[in-house]
Amino acid sequence: MRSTRARVATLLIALFLAVFGSSGLATWAALSQPVDAGIEQRLRHELSVAERFYIPSDPLASARAIQARERRPSGFEFRLADIHNRRIAGDLPDGTTYAPGLDTIETPPRAIPNSYADDSDEADADVGQRIRVLTTVLPDGAVLTLGEDLGRTRQLKALFLRTFILTSGAALLTALALGLGYVSRILRRIELIGRTADAVSGEDMGVRAPVRDPARGDDIDQLAMSVNRMLDRIASLLQSVRQVSDDVAHDLRTPLAHLKQRVETALSGPPSVESYRAALEGASEKIDEVLATFEALLSIAQLEAGSQTAAFYAVDLADVAAVVVEAYRPSAEDEGRQLVLRAPRPVMVLGQRALITQMLANLVANALIHTPHGTTVEIEAENLGATARLSVVDDGEGVPDAARAQIFRRFFRVEQSRTTPGSGLGLSLAAAIASVHDAVILAEDAAPGLRIIVDFPSPSEHLT
Secondary structure: HHHHHHHHHHHHHHHHHHHHHHHHHHHHHHHHHHHHHHHHHHHHHHHHHHHOOOOOHHHHHHHHHHHHOOOOOOOOOEEEEOOOOOOEOOOOOOOOOOOOOEEEEEOOOOOOOOOOOHHHHHHHHOOOOEEEEEEOOOOOOOEEEEEEEEEHHHHHHHHHHHHHHHHHHHHHHHHHHHHHHHHHHHHHHHHHHHHHHHHOOOOOOOOOOOOOOOOOOHHHHHHHHHHHHHHHHHHHHHHHHHHHHHHHHHHHHHHHHHHHHHHHHHOOOOOOOOHHHHHHHHHHHHHHHHHHHHHHHHHHHHHHHHOOOOOOOEEEHHHHHHHHHHHHHHHHHOOOEEEEEOOOOOOEEEOOOOHHHHHHHHHHEEEHHOOOOOOOOEEEEEEEOOEEEEEEEOOOOOOOOHHHOOOOOOOOOOOHOOOOOOOOOOOHHHHHHHOOOOOEEEEEOOOOEEEEEEEEHHHHHHHH
């Protein structure tokens, strides 16, 4: 995090210097142009006035008049020369060619006494002066030059530069302090999220990233909530893995024990083809049960991993229900149970027909296996606006309230059903298929019996 703060500080400084540097240059250019234009305008005005004081027949009187005017505090330096460029009067130095028009000259140190100079000007005289001059040729050939010391302009620009540096420095320090403070707060919050990940890596699955305001959270809160959802999902999967491991160890013990018992019984008895055949047939049945259990577990794992979520298309729940009822009706009637289909109209959802068919077949098989003779099982498909509902209802003994919320767990079986065939994975597989289709599966009391409801989003809701 320290290196991040250093990079942010460097970036802020570079950005600040770029912005303020460019704005300073633009301001300097905008300031210099009107100042220079103002000097030129004043020189031209003053020169036009000085020309009116000039009397060709009396150059000395003209020089005294011009000098009297220019000795004012706001006056200009001047030089009056004859046609041969010999000085008649004035303060501007000799040794310089004064060409008609505007020019800028450099004077040696203390060459010009500046009547309006302040202390800083006297100090500047040690390094000479720069003077903006305007020269004109008078009608008799004399040369009149007026000049304005650029010291005041230089002072103005120096003042601007000092002010700009001071304000820019203060602004830089303020922006840097505020920026680093804000960034530090963000980095501290990100660091807390990193510590949460480190704690989870250290097997502390109960820790979660702090969230300041879940309702109106900023991007960091959104990140923290995403991390927390991920950790909740990981914790749920780990708990599921532990539960599956325990359930596999518990529920596979019985068929494996029976398999071992059959083999040992056949080996301990008198050798005969019939006993060995019976033992092998029994062992084959138990192996089929174990394989079916593992196949169901594999299917559930694939569904929960999202490996079968592609290629959804329109599926008619009413048609699926009709196919399943047609398949199970003969065996149900042979066992004294009745299947009733209630699906008068098409009920369309988006999904995979094979998976939905497997889910409904598991629900119907579960109802047929765990209900007594004479039970009626109703399968219904209906549209409910925003959802499409598929339900399986029986009027059997039902499931106790305490166990109803757990029937979709892997290997869960209510006490009265432990003697019936099955692995306890049929409803778990149905729940996994429902989850793949963003459907909600619930178990309710049918009074009497059990009602299992699967609510699918309608195709329009699913697409949005």
